[in-house]
Amino acid sequence: MLAMNFRGPFRVRADYDQPYPEIEHPEDAIVRVLRTCICGSDLHLYHGIVPDTRVGSVFGHEFIGEIVEVGSSVEKVKVGDKVMVPFNIACGKCAFCKQELYGNCHEANPQSTAAGGIFGYSHTAGGYNGGQAEYVRVPYADVGPTVIPEWMDPDDAVLLTDVVPTGYQAAEMGGIQEGDTVVVFGAGPIGIMAAKCSWLFGAGRVIVIDQYDYRLEFVRDYAQCEVYNFTELEDPVVFIKKTTDSLGADVCIDAVGGEAAGDTMNTLLGRKLLLQGGSTTALHWAINSVKKGGIVSIVGVYGPIDALVPIGNVVNKGITIRANQASVKKHLPKLIEHVKNGIIDPKQIISHRIPLEEVAEGYHLMSTKLDNCIKPVLIPPSA
Amino acid sequence: MTDETNPAEFQNKRGGEHSHIKGWGIDRDPKNDPTYPMKSRTDEEIRGYTWERPEQQPVNIEVLKSVERPNITAVFGTSVPPSGLSGAIRRYAFKYSESSYGRWLPLVLADRINVFEGYFDDISKGTFPNIFAERGWKAELRYNRKSFVLKSVLAATLTTAGIILMINRSRR
Ligand SMILES: [Zn+2]
Ligand SMILES: [Zn+2]
Numbered sequence: 036m037l038a039m040n041f042r043g044p045f046r047v048r049a050d051y052d053q054p055y056p057e058i059e060h061p062e063d064a065i066v067r068v069l070r071t072c073i074c075g076s077d078l079h080l081y082h083g084i085v086p087d088t089r090v091g092s093v094f095g096h097e098f099i100g101e102i103v104e105v106g107s108s109v110e111k112v113k114v115g116d117k118v119m120v121p122f123n124i125a126c127g128k129c130a131f132c133k134q135e136l137y138g139n140c141h142e143a144n145p146q147s148t149a150a151g152g153i154f155g156y157s158h159t160a161g162g163y164n165g166g167q168a169e170y171v172r173v174p175y176a177d178v179g180p181t182v183i184p185e186w187m188d189p190d191d192a193v194l195l196t197d198v199v200p201t202g203y204q205a206a207e208m209g210g211i212q213e214g215d216t217v218v219v220f221g222a223g224p225i226g227i228m229a230a231k232c233s234w235l236f237g238a239g240r241v242i243v244i245d246q247y248d249y250r251l252e253f254v255r256d257y258a259q260c261e262v263y264n265f266t267e268l269e270d271p272v273v274f275i276k277k278t279t280d281s282l283g284a285d286v287c288i289d290a291v292g293g294e295a296a297g298d299t300m301n302t303l304l305g306r307k308l309l310l311q312g313g314s315t316t317a318l319h320w321a322i323n324s325v326k327k328g329g330i331v332s333i334v335g336v337y338g339p340i341d342a343l344v345p346i347g348n349v350v351n352k353g354i355t356i357r358a359n360q361a362s363v364k365k366h367l368p369k370l371i372e373h374v375k376n377g378i379i380d381p382k383q384i385i386s387h388r389i390p391l392e393e394v395a396e397g398y399h400l401m402s403t404k405l406d407n408c409i410k411p412v413l414i415p416p417s418a
Numbered sequence: 419m420t421d422e423t424n425p426a427e428f429q430n431k432r433g434g435e436h437s438h439i440k441g442w443g444i445d446r447d448p449k450n451d452p453t454y455p456m457k458s459r460t461d462e463e464i465r466g467y468t469w470e471r472p473e474q475q476p477v478n479i480e481v482l483k484s485v486e487r488p489n490i491t492a493v494f495g496t497s498v499p500p501s502g503l504s505g506a507i508r509r510y511a512f513k514y515s516e517s518s519y520g521r522w523l524p525l526v527l528a529d530r531i532n533v534f535e536g537y538f539d540d541i542s543k544g545t546f547p548n549i550f551a552e553r554g555w556k557a558e559l560r561y562n563r564k565s566f567v568l569k570s571v572l573a574a575t576l577t578t579a580g581i582i583l584m585i586n587r588s589r590r
Contacts, residue, residue, distance in 0.1 A: 042540075043533035046552040060475040060493050086525035087508065089498040090536035108473070126472050126492060130462040133469070142472055142492040145483045149516055152495070158482070159525075162495030174493040175472070210452045213443065234439045237446035259439055309526050328453060340522045355453050369445070378441035399554025406561040 037415060038168030039394045041092045044083030045402070049394045053093065056164065056172035061108040064176035066100035066120060069418045070193040071166040071391075073401045073411045075223045076336040079293055080157060081398050084306065084313055085338050087146065087158040094155040095413075096122035097197045098166030099189060102180070111177040117189075118180035120173055121363030122197045124152035124161060127178035138360035143174065149339065151360060159339060167394060169417045181367050184375075191374050193412065194224075194381035199370055201334050201361040202228020202290070206236050208332040208357040209286035214239035218275055218284040218324055220317040222250035222262070224384055224410045225334060226290035230258035231379060233288075242284070244271055244320070246296055249407040257383060265297060275324040283326030291317035292335025305342065312338035322348050322356075333358035387411040482512040504532035 038053035056065055074097055080088050099119045102112055112118060125132050126142035143152025144161035152174075155165015164171060173180060183192045202225050211217060217233040219226045222245035233241045241260035245251050251262035265271045275284055293305060293313015297320075305314035313336075321331045322345050331354055349356065373379045386409040389397040400408050436442040462469070472492040479499045483490050500508045507528040514520035540547050550556075558566040 042536050042547065042552055046547075046549065047554075048548075048552045059496060061473055062493070083529060086522050086529060088529055089500075089504075090532045090539075091498045093497065124493070128472055129469050130465070130467075133460050133462040143494075145481050145487060145490040145494045146512075147484050147516055148486040152491075152493070158495070158498070161491075162481075162497050164495065164497040174475075207445075207450065208452070210450050212448065212451060213446060232445075234436065234442050235445040236450075237443040239434055239436075330452060338522075339516065340519070357452055373441065376441070378444070393556075395552055395554035396557035396560075397554070399557045400561070403558070403562075405557055 036169040037391055037417075038093045038164075039095065039391070041080070041088065041094060042090055045081065047081065047094075047395050047398050049392050053168065056170050058104060058106045059172065060174055061106040062175050062177060063106040064102050064109055064112065064173045064180065065104040066098075066118065066166075066171050066173050066180070067103045067417060068098050068100040068166050068169060068171055068415050069117070070100075070189050071095045071098035071168075071413045071415070072193055072198075073167075073397050073413065074197060075225065075294075075401075076156075076292065077398075078402055079313065079336055079338070081402060082294065082306070084293055084309060085157045085159060086340070089158060089162075092155065092157070093164040093168050095165030095167030095171075096154040096156055097193060098154070098171065099183060099193045099196065100166070100171070102176070103170070105176060109176045112180050112182065116180075117183045119183055119192045119196050119367075120154070120166070121179045121181070121200075121367070122153055123179070123360060123363060124154065124163065124174050125178050125364065126175050132178075135362055135365040136359075137179075137362040137364045139362075147339070153360070167391065167413055169391070169415045179364055181364070184371065187371070187374065188382055190382035190385055190412065191380075194384070194410075195367065195370055195374070196363065197361070198224045198384070198410070199228050199374075199379060199381050200363040200366040201225050202230075203232045203235075203366055203370060204359065204361040205229040205288045205290060205332050205334040206232040208330075208334075208359065209233070209236070209288055210330050210355075210357075211236035211238050211286055213237040215285035216240040216242070216279055217286045217288065218242045218244065218321075219260075219288045219290055220244050220321055221290035221335065222247065222254045223290065226288070227254045227257055227384055227409075228379075228381075229288050229290050229334070230254055230260045233286075234259070235373075235378070238286075242275070242278070247404060250409065253384075253409060271320050272323045279326070283329060284324055285326060285329050287321035287325040287329065287331050289317045289321045289331065289333045289335045293337045295335075301343070309338075310340065311342040312340040313342065315342045315344055318342075319345055322352075322354060325352070325354055327352045328354070330355045330357065334361065384410045385412050389413050391415040482508060484516055485513065486516055502532075502535045504528040504535055507531065
């Protein structure tokens with residue numbers, strides 16, 4: 036079958052001789068992929084900053100598809116069902132799944148206790164092949180996969196597997212109270228959704244900071260928020276203080292993670308030398324821009340290695356930090372309603388549709404922000 | 419550079435009229451304020467490692483297990499088992515805790531070595547890696563032709579200059 040194949044940093048290709056996935060566990064299903072995305076967090080793998088990303092891996096944690104085979108104990112979904120598959124692999128039985136922390140399942144990743152199991156996201160996230168392929172093995176098929184409602188556009192459905200729930204959870208973890216000023220660092224797909232969802236929690240003001248004007252223009256229109264390009268500000272932290280009565284924002288959201296630009300030291304240590312879990316510039320700005328007693332919500336992906344985080348300021352300012360991978364399954368029922376009622380229109384953020392065969396171009400496009408790229412969707416020939 | 423931002427131009431307008439934003443405040447929950455104590459748990463976690471585990475996936479490949487776990491998880495990925503020199507380094511890394519540099523730095527090294535193993539693997543199977551295609555430069559050609567052509571010309575010039583320099587040196 037056709038699948039993406041990682042060959043090293045900045046090098047991927049589509050190979051036609053990749054082996055078909057097999058049922059390896061009675062709760063597995065095999066899904067024929069209909070749509071899959073390249074995610075901003077795939078770029079961390081693509082750029083080689085996530086340890087234990089092995090050559091030959093298939094990436095892709097955002098996908099929808101049709102079930103073509105099920106293991107012997109799968110009951111809730113059947114062959115022929117069209118499903119959206121949450122990016123986290125979760126058993127539904129462990130201590131964490133029972134608390135609806137599906138992103139933190141303890142029965143999906145032998146290699147790590149910190150990270151859960153994620154499709155196509157290195158061996159640090161379980162060593163699973165991902166959805167940038169014609170077919171993919173989906174473990175715990177009775178837990179994650181959710182049947183796509185008849186009325187739903189497949190383009191909306193694929194964004195519900197990660198982008199929308201992650202943005203939504205970023206806003207939710209911010210504990211936004213009515214009238215709060217929310218600053219979102221990063222205008223990628225997750226930042227765009229976080230800004231949009233902040234209003235649903237009653238934000239009074241939503242500000243987005245990024246370095247690309249085209250992304251800022253997009254999020255301003257899509258999420259009706261204020262936008263600022265940090266390359267035009269002398270110091271984004273000072274700017275946010277000034278624009279929030281000198282106190283700081285109530286809630287800051289880091290929707291960037293380890294690829295942040297804007298700080299030489301962080302870039303050198305985090306992105307070039309790989310001595311930090313990525314560059315922590317966005318997190319620095321979030322911690323330093325939030326008001327005392329405020330909340331910093333982190334959904335940006337960082338590698339497992341320690342990072343230079345201004346922890347002294349966290350203590351001195353009494354900041355609450357909340358962070359997690361989104362527990363997609365927990366949010367899906369509500370988000371499906373929001374899509375149905377037209378409150379969130381996910382597919383508007385799709386900027387490119389690319390055949391799976393051209394996956395290398397897709398990654399290059401996403402990585403270098405060519406052609407005003409926001410969100411590319413890959414379509415397998417068998418879709 | 420001086421910051422000419424004028425605070426007066428950026429009044430912090432709170433409240434305001436948000437009815438034009440579809441769905442404003444529909445998920446508002448005053449109780450969702452993590453700066454105040456709150457707990458909404460099932461207390462499952464205090465019972466420890468006692469849940470009814472899913473059936474164990476047969477372990478018929480080499481799986482590296484975190485030393486912080488008692489066992490291999492009920493399911494796991496089987497994408498690329500450790501092999502070669504990079505595999506040996508990965509095995510070494512997994513002797514250390516997830517909180518140790520001994521765990522992560524060797525993995526970073528193994529990833530780099532693995533890239534070269536990938537080259538050898540490709541060549542041994544008779545495919546010579548097409549770096550131009552794998553780096554997705556076709557997209558550069560399509561969307562950024564001008565800068566791409568410039569970069570290529572520059573690279574070609576530098577390479578040619580380098581070769582001439584080397585030839586001249588070896589003649590001497
Ligand atoms: Zn993603
Ligand atoms: Zn679980």
